[in-house]
Amino acid sequence: MLVNYMAFAIPLFLALMLTEYLVSRKQKKAVYHFESSITNISVGIAERFSDALITGTFFFVYDYLQKHYGIFTIKPTIVTGIVLLLLTDFVWYWYHRFAHEINLFWAAHVVHHQSEDFNYTVSARITLFQSVIRTGFWCILPVIGFPASMITAVLIVHGLYPFFIHTQLWGKWGILEYILVTPSHHRVHHASNPEYLDKNYGDIFIIWDKLFGTFQAEDGRPIVYGLTKPLRSNSFLWQHFHYVIELVIAMKRQPTFAGKVRLLFGRPDEVGDAPRVIAEKYFGIRRSTMAANRGLSHYVIAQVGTLLVLLFAFLLFADHIDWPFQILFTLFLLLTLINCGAILEQRTWVFSLEYARMILLCSAYLLYEPDLFMLFPLLALVTVTIIYYRPLKKLYLAWVY
Known part of the structure; x- marks a missing residue:
C-alpha cells in the first residue's frame, strides 16, 4: 500500500515543539502559554489538512504554466537548484512585503502574526488563503521555465527552514547573521515594537532585506510579540476572518468607489481602530477573563x-x-x-x-x-x-x- 511519508513531519515537529517547551522550562523562560499554543496548533492543523487537499492542484498549475508558457526549458541540476532556491526566496520576499503593506494580502497573512508568544508553534500559523496567494506569486517560476517537480522539491525545503527560526531560545548565529534569516532576525519581524515594524521579510536569506532597505537587527530591547492591536480572542473563526470583516467595514465607510478600492490596496494602518470596535461589538467578541481549569x-x-x-x-x-x-x-x-x-x-x-x-x-x-x-x-x-x-x-x- 502506497503511503505519504510527508505525514511523518507531524510527529517530528510535535517532538521539536515538546523539546523546545522542556528546554524553556529548564531555562525558566515563559516561552509557552497554554491557550496560545492550542490556538497556534489549531490553525496549523487546518492548514496541513487543506494543503493536503489542494497540493495536487498547485502542482498541476505549475506544470501547466511551464509546459504552455515556459520561456525556457530548465533541467534539474545542482546549479539550477541553487538558482531556483534564490529566486524562490526573492519572490517570497516581495510576496511577504506586500502581505504586510497591502490590506488585501494582509487579510490572509495577519493570522500568522496574531500570537503574543514566539515559539515553534507559531510557525504553524499559516492559512489556506496565504497558501493560495503566495502560490500566485510563485507562478512566475514555471513561466521562467523551472519544471513543477523541481519547484515542489525546492518549496519543501523553503517551507521547512522557517520552522526553526520561530524561537526565543537561539541566540545570534555569528557570521550567518549576514547571510541567512536567523531566529534573531525573525524575532524582529514578529515584534510589534514601533522600531521593529515591517522589517526582515526574507524567509531563508536576509540579503533581500539589506538590498531593499527593510533590514533591522535585534538590538537587545525587550520584544513585544503579536499585532499592534492585539486580537485577544481564541476563536478559530474570528482569528481567520476578523481582518476581512474590519476591512469590509472600513471600505463601507468610504464615500466613493475609488476610495474603497484605494483602501483595499492601501496599507493596514489606514483601516484605523473603529472597524475593530464595531466588529467586536456586533459579533460579541470577548476573551474569557477566567483561566482554564x-x-x-x-x-x-x-x-x-x-x-x-x-x-x-x-x-x-x-x-x-x-x-x-x-x-x-x-x-x-x-x-x-x-x-x-x-x-x-x-x-x-x-x-x-x-x-x-x-x-x-x-x-x-x-x-x-x-x-x-x-x-x-x-x-x-x-x-x-x-x-x-x-x-x-x-x-x-x-x-x-
Whole structure:
C-alpha cells in the first residue's frame, strides 16, 4: 500500500515543539502559554489538512504554466537548484512585503502574526488563503521555465527552514547573521515594537532585506510579540476572518468607489481602530477573563491530540480515502477546531457543536458500517439528546467549565 511519508513531519515537529517547551522550562523562560499554543496548533492543523487537499492542484498549475508558457526549458541540476532556491526566496520576499503593506494580502497573512508568544508553534500559523496567494506569486517560476517537480522539491525545503527560526531560545548565529534569516532576525519581524515594524521579510536569506532597505537587527530591547492591536480572542473563526470583516467595514465607510478600492490596496494602518470596535461589538467578541481549569485544559488537549492523530492517519493514507469520507472528516475537523476555541473562551453554545460532532460520527459509522443492528441505538441516542437537550447542555457546561 502506497503511503505519504510527508505525514511523518507531524510527529517530528510535535517532538521539536515538546523539546523546545522542556528546554524553556529548564531555562525558566515563559516561552509557552497554554491557550496560545492550542490556538497556534489549531490553525496549523487546518492548514496541513487543506494543503493536503489542494497540493495536487498547485502542482498541476505549475506544470501547466511551464509546459504552455515556459520561456525556457530548465533541467534539474545542482546549479539550477541553487538558482531556483534564490529566486524562490526573492519572490517570497516581495510576496511577504506586500502581505504586510497591502490590506488585501494582509487579510490572509495577519493570522500568522496574531500570537503574543514566539515559539515553534507559531510557525504553524499559516492559512489556506496565504497558501493560495503566495502560490500566485510563485507562478512566475514555471513561466521562467523551472519544471513543477523541481519547484515542489525546492518549496519543501523553503517551507521547512522557517520552522526553526520561530524561537526565543537561539541566540545570534555569528557570521550567518549576514547571510541567512536567523531566529534573531525573525524575532524582529514578529515584534510589534514601533522600531521593529515591517522589517526582515526574507524567509531563508536576509540579503533581500539589506538590498531593499527593510533590514533591522535585534538590538537587545525587550520584544513585544503579536499585532499592534492585539486580537485577544481564541476563536478559530474570528482569528481567520476578523481582518476581512474590519476591512469590509472600513471600505463601507468610504464615500466613493475609488476610495474603497484605494483602501483595499492601501496599507493596514489606514483601516484605523473603529472597524475593530464595531466588529467586536456586533459579533460579541470577548476573551474569557477566567483561566482554564485543569479539567477544561485536559479536555481541549484531548480534542486537539485526537485531531492530530486523525490528521496524521489521513495524510498517511490520503490516496486511499474516498471523497464521502473526506467531506465528513473535513466537517468534523472544522467543527472540532471551532469547538476548541469556543471552549477556551468558555462559550455556552459549544454544546451545539458537540451535538453536531456526534451526529457526524454516527453518520460516518453508518456510511461505512451500514448495520441495522446499530442503526436503532444510534437513532435512539440522537433522539434522547434532542428530547433532553437543555438538561444535558446544563450538565455538559457544568462539567466542562
